[in-house]
Amino acid sequence: MKRVLIIIPAYNEEENILDTYKSIIDYNKKYKTNYDVIVINDGSKDNTSKICHENNIPVIDLINNLGIGGAVQTGYKYACYSNYDIAVQFDGDGQHDVNYVKDIINPIINDNAELVIGSRFIDKKAEGFKSSFSRRVGIKIISHLIKFASHKKIYDTTSGFRACNKKIIKDFANSYPSEYPEPVTTAEIIKKGYKVEEVPVKMKERQGGESSIKAWKNVYYMLNVSLYLLIIKFRRYK
Amino acid sequence: MSKSLIITLVVVSICLIIITSHYLKKDRIPIKYSLLWYLFSLLILVVALFPGLFTIISKTLGFEAMSNMVIGIIIGLLLLLTMALTIMIAGQKKKTILLIQELSLLKSEVKEKNK
Numbered sequence: 381m382k383r384v385l386i387i388i389p390a391y392n393e394e395e396n397i398l399d400t401y402k403s404i405i406d407y408n409k410k411y412k413t414n415y416d417v418i419v420i421n422d423g424s425k426d427n428t429s430k431i432c433h434e435n436n437i438p439v440i441d442l443i444n445n446l447g448i449g450g451a452v453q454t455g456y457k458y459a460c461y462s463n464y465d466i467a468v469q470f471d472g473d474g475q476h477d478v479n480y481v482k483d484i485i486n487p488i489i490n491d492n493a494e495l496v497i498g499s500r501f502i503d504k505k506a507e508g509f510k511s512s513f514s515r516r517v518g519i520k521i522i523s524h525l526i527k528f529a530s531h532k533k534i535y536d537t538t539s540g541f542r543a544c545n546k547k548i549i550k551d552f553a554n555s556y557p558s559e560y561p562e563p564v565t566t567a568e569i570i571k572k573g574y575k576v577e578e579v580p581v582k583m584k585e586r587q588g589g590e591s592s593i594k595a596w597k598n599v600y601y602m603l604n605v606s607l608y609l610l611i612i613k614f615r616r617y618k
Numbered sequence: 619m620s621k622s623l624i625i626t627l628v629v630v631s632i633c634l635i636i637i638t639s640h641y642l643k644k645d646r647i648p649i650k651y652s653l654l655w656y657l658f659s660l661l662i663l664v665v666a667l668f669p670g671l672f673t674i675i676s677k678t679l680g681f682e683a684m685s686n687m688v689i690g691i692i693i694g695l696l697l698l699l700t701m702a703l704t705i706m707i708a709g710q711k712k713k714t715i716l717l718i719q720e721l722s723l724l725k726s727e728v729k730e731k732n733k
């Protein structure tokens with residue numbers, strides 16, 4: 381039996397974190413699975429930490445705000461130190477559905493892939509939340525850039541719903557970009573020669589709170605990610 | 619170069635040397651960065667004391683006036699210094715992130731054990 385850890389980065393998620401945690405616990409009971417959970421509280425200013433401690437949710441309180449990359453990496457470090465076989469990245473805002481966790485860890489259990497990305501755009505007929513038009517255009521551009529940098533087509537480039545095996549956990553624990561982690565690590569992982577797969581998932585719209593990517597930051601985001609991926613194209617990985 | 623400009627440059631140079639030495643004595647700048655500042659001060663001093671030398675160089679390099687070249691050199695050095703500082707800050711940030719992560723992990727582990 382593979383040990384699975386679900387990493388939930390949370391920054392000011394007091395409205396969603398308890399529901400997210402409960403959905404996983406209910407799922408564990410219903411399907412007799414054994415997914416462990418760790419919430420990484422990224423120095424939230426609201427009651428995220430309090431809610432976690434009151435409800436016995438396993439949580440690591442970062443003593444200062446690190447941003448999404450640093451928070452997620454803490455989760456990978458925890459997974460690495462605690463010797464987990466599979467780590468699943470899962471948003472604390474209610475966008476991700478625990479019912480798909482088995483779909484994204486299956487390719488790893490069956491040794492078909494080492495990094496699996498939950499993708500909104502593979503199954504074209506599938507319904508569910510697919511982001512705004514401008515966001516989709518951005519994701520498409522990044523998709524082309526990842527293809528350019530790593531020679532593999534990835535459709536949902538900014539998906540934060542993904543799973544990886546022990547080797548990649550160790551890799552991420554050692555080094556993880558503090559900014560724009562999803563597209564960047566995907567390209568790097570492919571270049572390092574790991575097997576990457578996308579599986580279709582449905583996502584919901586955020587249940588409450590505020591997304592970490594604000595509209596006015598999008599152009600700046602695209603500029604940074606594009607440059608980053610361009611650099612990766614010319615970087616050498618062993 | 620006018621006499622008053624020479625005096626200004628000499629004064630600036632000496633001030634820089636005094637400031638650098640002051641912070642060095644108080645152990646506020648590391649030796650390797652103080653060297654850079656001494657080099658700056660010396661450069662300004664040399665320009666002030668041997669303007670003829672620099673007039674020739676600036677003419678050869680195509681500057682219209684020697685003072686332009688001096689300013690150009692200083693801007694170039696400052697850009698280099700800023701670049702070095704950017705790299706240093708990035709390194710510091712990485713170390714801070716590592717510290718926050720490891721300390722937070724440790725703290726939560728201790729808390730768990732004391733429950």
